[in-house]
Amino acid sequence: MASVAIRDVYKSFGSVQILHGVSVGIEDGEFVTLVGPSGCGKSTLLRMIAGLEGISGGDIAIGGRVVNNVAPKERDIAMVFQNYALYPHMTVRENMAFSLMLKGAPQEERNTRVKRAAEILSLSPLLDRYPRQLSGGQRQRVAMGRAIVRDPQVFLFDEPLSNLDAKLRVQMRAEIKELHQRLKTTTIYVTHDQIEAMTMADKIVVMHDGQVEQIGPPLELYDRPDNLFVATFIGSPAMNLLKGQIGTSGFEGAGGISLPFPARPGVAPGMPVVVGLRPEHLRLSDDGFPVKVVVVEPTGSEVQLIGRTPGGEEIAANFRERHAFRPDETIRLSADPGLIHLFDGQTGKRL
Amino acid sequence: MTSIPAAAETRATSSRAPLSESKGFLSFWFMLPAAVLLLVFLTYPLGLGVWLGFTDARIGRPGIFIGLENYEYLWEDGVFWLSVFNTLLYTISASLLKFALGLWLALILNENLPIKSFFRAIVLLPWVVPTVLSAIAFWWIYDSQFSIISWALMEMGLIDHRINFLGDPTNARASVIAANVWRGIPFVAITLLAGLQTIPQSLYEAATLDGAGRWQLFRYVTLPLLTPIIAITMTFSVLFTFTDFQLIYVLTRGGPVNATHLMATLSFQRGISGGQLGEGAAIAVAMIPFLLAAILFSYFGLQRRRWQQGGGD
Numbered sequence: 001m002a003s004v005a006i007r008d009v010y011k012s013f014g015s016v017q018i019l020h021g022v023s024v025g026i027e028d029g030e031f032v033t034l035v036g037p038s039g040c041g042k043s044t045l046l047r048m049i050a051g052l053e054g055i056s057g058g059d060i061a062i063g064g065r066v067v068n069n070v071a072p073k074e075r076d077i078a079m080v081f082q083n084y085a086l087y088p089h090m091t092v093r094e095n096m097a098f099s100l101m102l103k104g105a106p107q108e109e110r111n112t113r114v115k116r117a118a119e120i121l122s123l124s125p126l127l128d129r130y131p132r133q134l135s136g137g138q139r140q141r142v143a144m145g146r147a148i149v150r151d152p153q154v155f156l157f158d159e160p161l162s163n164l165d166a167k168l169r170v171q172m173r174a175e176i177k178e179l180h181q182r183l184k185t186t187t188i189y190v191t192h193d194q195i196e197a198m199t200m201a202d203k204i205v206v207m208h209d210g211q212v213e214q215i216g217p218p219l220e221l222y223d224r225p226d227n228l229f230v231a232t233f234i235g236s237p238a239m240n241l242l243k244g245q246i247g248t249s250g251f252e253g254a255g256g257i258s259l260p261f262p263a264r265p266g267v268a269p270g271m272p273v274v275v276g277l278r279p280e281h282l283r284l285s286d287d288g289f290p291v292k293v294v295v296v297e298p299t300g301s302e303v304q305l306i307g308r309t310p311g312g313e314e315i316a317a318n319f320r321e322r323h324a325f326r327p328d329e330t331i332r333l334s335a336d337p338g339l340i341h342l343f344d345g346q347t348g349k350r351l
Numbered sequence: 352m353t354s355i356p357a358a359a360e361t362r363a364t365s366s367r368a369p370l371s372e373s374k375g376f377l378s379f380w381f382m383l384p385a386a387v388l389l390l391v392f393l394t395y396p397l398g399l400g401v402w403l404g405f406t407d408a409r410i411g412r413p414g415i416f417i418g419l420e421n422y423e424y425l426w427e428d429g430v431f432w433l434s435v436f437n438t439l440l441y442t443i444s445a446s447l448l449k450f451a452l453g454l455w456l457a458l459i460l461n462e463n464l465p466i467k468s469f470f471r472a473i474v475l476l477p478w479v480v481p482t483v484l485s486a487i488a489f490w491w492i493y494d495s496q497f498s499i500i501s502w503a504l505m506e507m508g509l510i511d512h513r514i515n516f517l518g519d520p521t522n523a524r525a526s527v528i529a530a531n532v533w534r535g536i537p538f539v540a541i542t543l544l545a546g547l548q549t550i551p552q553s554l555y556e557a558a559t560l561d562g563a564g565r566w567q568l569f570r571y572v573t574l575p576l577l578t579p580i581i582a583i584t585m586t587f588s589v590l591f592t593f594t595d596f597q598l599i600y601v602l603t604r605g606g607p608v609n610a611t612h613l614m615a616t617l618s619f620q621r622g623i624s625g626g627q628l629g630e631g632a633a634i635a636v637a638m639i640p641f642l643l644a645a646i647l648f649s650y651f652g653l654q655r656r657r658w659q660q661g662g663g664d
Contacts, residue, residue: 052559073563079557081556098558
């Protein structure tokens with residue numbers, strides 16, 4: 001087990017710069033997810049940690065040792081690929097023992113370590129099968145088994161669940177988390193799915209356009225997003241954003257809506273702002289702003305509503321109680337002043 | 352009650368459907384052109400060849416059935432057995448060389464070379480040039496007076512007299528094998544290259560992280576995953592080489608002293624040039640067991656490996 005330090009790392013492919021100075025500190029035994037939309041550079045960063053891509057600038061240290069010029073196999077890391085990358089011509093047992101065989105480990109040691117990993121992942125009955133004879137979830141487990149057998153300092157996961165169906169994904173998510181709690185190996189997990197990031201990580205790194213937008217524990221990111229990108233990326237359905245300005249007693253938005261909240265330091269009347277409201281923080285209130293109901297989606301556990309403000313902005317709200325809203329009906333919504341997020345209208349930074 | 356007459360009516364309509372819409376009738380007509388082509392241009396000549404092998408037919412004379420007489424004659428014929436030996440030597444050594452060099456070339460072309468597609472196109476050239484044309488080029492290269500190889504080696508001071516490429520039995524055998532290898536490499540290289548490109552990059556990355564060096568990547572990832580393609584490519588390559596005719600016919604006509612006579616060229620010489628159609632046909636028929644053996648070998652070699660079976664992806 002080891003800590004991982006990424007210090008001001010740059011990456012260019014030819015003239016195209018992919019990463020623009022990324023710094024992330026990962027503690028020993030921590031589970032960190034790199035999350036962001038496609039093309040944000042998260043997979044590239046992971047591959048740089050693995051040694052599959054060169055580092056154009058800055059450095060990466062594993063366990064205090066700078067590994068910029070260390071060959072992948074010397075880095076003592078194990079990676080689980082999106083398509084699992086199982087050797088199709090080897091049985092599950094051979095797949096898992098491959099790295100030990102290359103290392104020249106004695107047969108006895110190979111057997112015991114494969115056996116142990118197979119038990120952890122309940123793969124024991126499948127050891128003599130070939131990858132083609134396995135289901136997606138089983139292949140995924142074999143890929144993890146191959147990583148566990150090596151007992152590496154760091155596990156790297158590159159979108160490991162994106163080839164699985166929704167139900168299996170939820171199940172494997174829990175299995176990976178449980179595995180980490182059991183082995184306590186430092187884990188770096190890349191995903192584009194913010195739910196995966198939220199549910200699994202000790203710490204989330206939100207990336208966008210080759211830069212880190214925010215680093216923090218899942219709930220901190222959820223409760224105090226640093227900027228508009230993180231605010232909309234984390235949480236589902238996404239946070240509602242209303243553009244407007246600061247009035248005398250709070251927020252004044254398009255279509256004459258207003259949201260009163262006490263004065264905040266650094267926020268002067270007339271300042272252009274964006275207000276962020278989580279759908280589940282909206283509640284019905286007679287003195288709230290008017291919203292015209294567009295679509296009502298009852299899911300059983302809650303009622304999801306999509307409506308439109310007088311200014312034409314779309315707004316989503318979730319209610320735990322069962323309301324019988326009808327389309328085109330006008331309801332009034334407001335939010336607890338403490339749960340209103342405020343962002344600078346120009347820079348998008350949190351105020 | 353109502354359903355029974357309805358069903359009967361449906362049956363009646365279907366039996367009254369025009370013949371042109373019947374599935375069997377249509378499929379017969381769709382298959383007919385291919386079947387006719389195969390029968391006229393493949394089955395008939397093959398059958399005729401086998402039949403001629405049992406007759407004493409000459410050019411201009413139909414011949415009569417003489418049983419196995421042609422084969423009995425060939426059994427005693429030293430030149431025939433020499434041609435069998437030559438054919439096996441030619442096929443085995445040329446195929447091995449084509450495999451080794453073709454695989455090597457494919458591996459190089461699979462790397463990220465700067466002008467990869469240009470090199471790939473270049474590699475195909477020997478395959479694209481008509482065999483007779485390239486054979487004539489080799490004829491000049493191997494010419495006893497004007498050989499560019501002799502000239503170059505003499506200029507470099509490596510040899511002091513011209514090499515007698517096609518006049519000496521051993522040299523002639525090596526020369527025709529070299530020409531065949533030159534011509535056959537593109538097929539092997541391009542086919543294996545196609546096979547190499549089906550191997551996912553992530554397997555190499557996974558193996559690299561598992562600690563494999565370059566040789567181990569080849570030994571444990573490339574080679575096993577390429578085996579099915581190698582089997583099919585080499586089967587075709589062996590069949591092409593075994594039945595080769597044009598190169599030998601242009602370069603040596605089987606000489607010197609029959610040292611490069613293959614079964615195909617001997618068959619042509621005896622059957623067409625010599626007019627002994629029956630005997631020529633018998634030699635050609637004698638190739639069939641060898642070709643069948645090669646096909647059977649690949650049939651069993653090509654059977655899907657156990658790891659290829661099972662559910663799809």
